[in-house]
Amino acid sequence: MSTLHMTMLAPFLLAILVPFLYKFVRSLHVGWFVLPLPIALFIYFLSYMDEVRKYEVVRATMPWIPSLDISFDAYVDGLSLLFALLITGIGSLVVLYSIYYLQKEKEQLGNFYVYLLLFMGAMLGIVLSDHLIALYVFWELTSISSFLLIAYWYKRDRSRYGAQKSMFITMFGGLLMLGGFVALAIAGGTYSVRELMQASLTEHALFIPALFLILFGAFTKSAQFPFYIWLPDAMEAPTPVSAYLHSATMVKAGIYLIARLTPIFAVSSLWVWTVALVGLVTLFWASFLASKQTDLKAILAYSTVSQLGLITSLLGVGGLAFHYDWMEENLFMVAVLAAIFHLFNHATFKGSLFMVVGIVDHETGTRDIRRLGGLMTIMPITFTIALIGSLSMAGLPPFNGFLSKEMFFTAMLRAKDVQAWAVILPVVAWVASIFTFLYSVLLVSRTFFGTYKPHLLEKEAHEAPLGMLVAPIVLASLVVVIGIVPNVLSHSVLGPAVYAVLYGLFAPNEQIDIYISHWHGFTPELFMTIGVLLFGMLLYRTFSKWSGLYNRLSERMSLNFVYDQSFIWMERGSQSLMSRIMTGSMRTYLMYIFTASVALLLFTVGLKKQWHIDLSHLAPVRVYEIVLAVAMVVATATTVVAKSRLTAIVSLGAVGYGVALFFVLFRAPDLALTQLVIETISAALFLLCFYHLPKFSQKQESVGFHLGNAFISIAVGVTVSVIAFLAYAGKHFDSISQYYVDNTYEKAAGKNMVNVILVDFRGFDTLFEICVLAIAALGIYAMVKLRLAKEDEK
Known part of the structure; x- marks a missing residue:
């Protein structure tokens, strides 16, 4: 097992030890024992920076299920390294933050850190796996571990509801994605992502089905429209989980998958425009809904959805690079660069903002902006962090969000020249950015400006302890530093990641020239930003006058209503169906079974046209x-x-x-x-x-019912007889009985063939049959004892 494999499995190994640490080390917060691991992993992945900067790929392979050609292949390139650094780097800050946020006297910290480590390990498995089946296994592990994290406070109804909702939607998409993986592997003849990138698959009949099935999985995981409804409900998780899930892990898995498979699918215009349009719709709709929220975490949840839509739309537009002659001016590379850059920027400002919201909730007892206000002077450090993160999210200079937002506008403006109807892309992007600015301003102003309302708070507000402030300060500092000197990432992180997404368009190990600057002159992008600022302030100033528009949106028309009602409809439908077919009569159930068996067997034989019956070799x-x-x-x-x-x-x-x-x-x-x-x-x-x-x-029953029973009985007998004759006439292999004749005495040292088969050759079958009988006997014994006990009570 290679070192790379060990780093992927390290979080799972530590998760096994955490319950013992929690049980036997009560004097110290268990988070201190967990913190060294993500820090060590972050440092370890930094060691790959030299190879990745040269656009080299580090590979490691390990057999897993050789008989099914499934191996545990891992590799590190620019894209996977970026995600690995985000997962471990922000993971370290989240663990540090959780040490001060979660009190060891009140919380089941053993469970929390086990779930968090499972989550971290599953995300590393996704971004480092080369084999599609291994990637899928880790993909579903993220759904399971996020379910456990969201339901951490399982006694709360909303926590259980949010966890079930997230797992149902993401696992539904994951199953469809598995079908897409299998179809893609059939089309390409391999499960290796690297090998699939070098194959020509567009002419294969399974290429388009694989494309849409995989997009279903990516869209559900990254909360794209209309599957975004699970993400706001996931805010019921503890704030450290929300900060981790929304900034660097769960929701970024779908983004990673789209970016990773772009070299395979972007040659199809269906991929390009589906990804671009779904992303833009998500960006606009979520930014519009974020402005009406009154819970700080709800605002950030919808803002996450909108930012994910922005990154997704950029990856879609970036796929146009595979369709047009773009090498001279790198027309569409800016879209991929913007997507990668904003992915990093979003992790920094969104992680800091979630931690700020956790601090506000922790120190005031509420996240409701209607009860908050005037905290700027009481919590000045928290306010400063919130201001930096919000302005970056709004896309204002001199913060890093401004730089990637400018690139976003550039990409949308270039995309409009490809198709006549694509002029809607920059329009939708600009309008959505106005609402992004609006909810960013509302987040800060309603919390820190205005009048302080101590009578509405559960606690007397005060600044958070230093330990809780360290993590958001680090992230806010990155927002400022990257905003001022963005090119520190150009050749070390961004270039190799862009090379990985646009794999095949560059010469091997060709260096990508990237230079990011704040000022490009008086460009359309600059005027779009100024327009966002002006119209955003106008909407903010007049918010009380037009916000009633949100009340006109009927709740019955929302996707959440459809989701909730679908379960009610399914429950009612199943109850109605069960009340009709589940009569409690064993004879009725046998009729269902026998009828279905006869129909399926005869249909299969007819479909395969295997009606040949040869009785010439039967004994007299x-x-x-x-x-x-x-x-x-x-x-x-x-x-x-x-x-x-x-x-x-x-x-x-x-x-x-x-x-x-x-x-x-x-x-x-x-x-x-x-x-x-x-x-x-x-x-x-x-x-x-x-x-x-x-x-x-x-009992006397109708003649018709008896005739029906007789018909089914005759049909079963005839079908079984026909199948037996067909099986006898259609022998394509030698009988296995000769094997037992030749080997019973030699290999099992027994002369009674039947006994040897039951005890040796099929010993496990016999063992399990005995177990079934033993379980049935125990069940009968228990029911008899219960009946006798009830009779004694009477």
């Missing part, structure tokens, strides 16, 4: 065999029409003993003895059970 039927078969038929008919339970049991036993005689005639004495024992025991048990049942009385 002897007279006494005919007599025995007729006797069994008569006994069977007697069992059905008998009006006495004793008669029915005896006639049913006669059928079983007839089968035993057939085994004797066919020279299978072991089977005959087994059949005799089973029939004897069954008859005894039947007599014992029926002895305690009420007196038997045969």
Whole structure:
């Protein structure tokens, strides 16, 4: 196992130890034992910077399931390194923040850090995996671990609701994505992402289905429209989880997948415009809804959705690089550069803002902006961090969000020249940016400006302790530093990541020339930014006059209403269906089973056109065999029409003993003895059970119902007989019985072939059958004891 594999598995290994640490080390916050790991992983991934800066790829492979061609392949390039650094770097700050946010006396910290480490490990697995199946395994692990984190305060209804909602939507998309992965692997002949990038797949029939199935998975995970509804409800998680989930992990997984597979799918215009338009719709709609929220975390949740839409739209537009002659001016590279740069910027300012909201909630007891206000002088450090993060999110200079927002406008303006209708792209981007500015201003002004309202707060507001402020200060400092000297990332982080997303368009190891600056002259992008500022301030000043528009949006028309109602409709529909078909009658259930079996078997045979029956090789039927078969038929008919339970049991036993005689005639004495024992025991048990049942009385039923039963019975008999004849006539392989003849004595040292098969060759089958019988016996014993106990109580 390579060092790279060990780093991917390290969080899982530590997660195993955390419960023991939590149990035996009570004097110290367990977070201090967890913190060294993400720091060490961050430093370790920094060591790859030299290779990645040269556009080299570090690979490591390890067999996993060789028989299915599934291996645990990992590699580090510019894109995966960027995500790995975000996951471990911000993960370190989140763990440090959680140490001061979560009190060890009141919280189940063992559970929290186990879930957090599982989450971290799963995200590292996603961004470092080269094999699609391994990537999918880690993908679903993020859904499970995020479910556990969101439901951390599981006694709260909203926490359970948010966790279930997130897992249902993301796992639904994940299953569709798995189908897309399989289709893509069939089309390309490999599960390796690196190898698929070098294959020509556009002409394959499965290329388009794989494209849309994979996009479903990416859109659900990254909360794109219309699947974004799970993300605002995920804010019920503790604030450290929200900061981690919204800035660097869960929601960025879908972004990573789109970026990683761009070299494979961007050759299709369906991919380009689907990703671009879905991203823009998400950006606009979420930014519009964010402005009406009154909960600070809800504002940030919707802002996350809108920012994810912005990055997604940029990746879509960046895919145009695979369609047009762009190399001279790098027309669409700016879109990919903007996406990568804003992804980094968003992690810094959104992580700091979530931590600020956690501080406000922790020190005042509320996140409701209607109860907050005037905290600027009381919490000056928190205010400064919030101001920096909000202005960066709004896209104002001199912060890093301004630089990537300018690139965003540039990309949208260039995209409008590709298609006539694409002129809507910069328009929608500009309008959505106005609302982005609006909710950024509302976030700061409603919390820190205005009148202080101590009577509405659960606690007396005060500044947070230094330990809780360290993490957001680090992130806010990055916002400022990167805004002032952005090119510190150009060749070390951004260039290699852009090279990975646009893989195949550059010569091997070709260096990408990237230079980021604040001033480009009086360009359309500058005037768009000025327009955002002016119209955003106008909307802010007149917010009370037009915000009633939100009340006109009917809740019954929202996607959340559709989601909630769908479960109600499904529950009602299932209850209605079950009340009709689940009658409590065993005979009815057997009719369902037999009818479905007959229909499926005959349909399959007809579909495959395998009606050939050859009876020429059958042994001749002897007279006494005919007599025995007729006797069994008569006994069977007697069992059905008998009006006495004793008669029915005896006639049913006669059928079983007839089968035993057939085994004797066919020279299978072991089977005959087994059949005799089973029939004897069954008859005894039947007599014992029926002895305690009420007196038997045969109810008169309609002739039609009897005819239906007779028809199904005949159909089952005919179908089984036809299948048996078809199986006999359609033998394509030698019988396996010869294997047992040749190996029973040699390999198992036994002369009785049937016993050896049951005990040795198929020993596990026999063991599990015994276990099933033992479980059934225990169940019957428990029910008998309960019944006797109830009778004693009476």
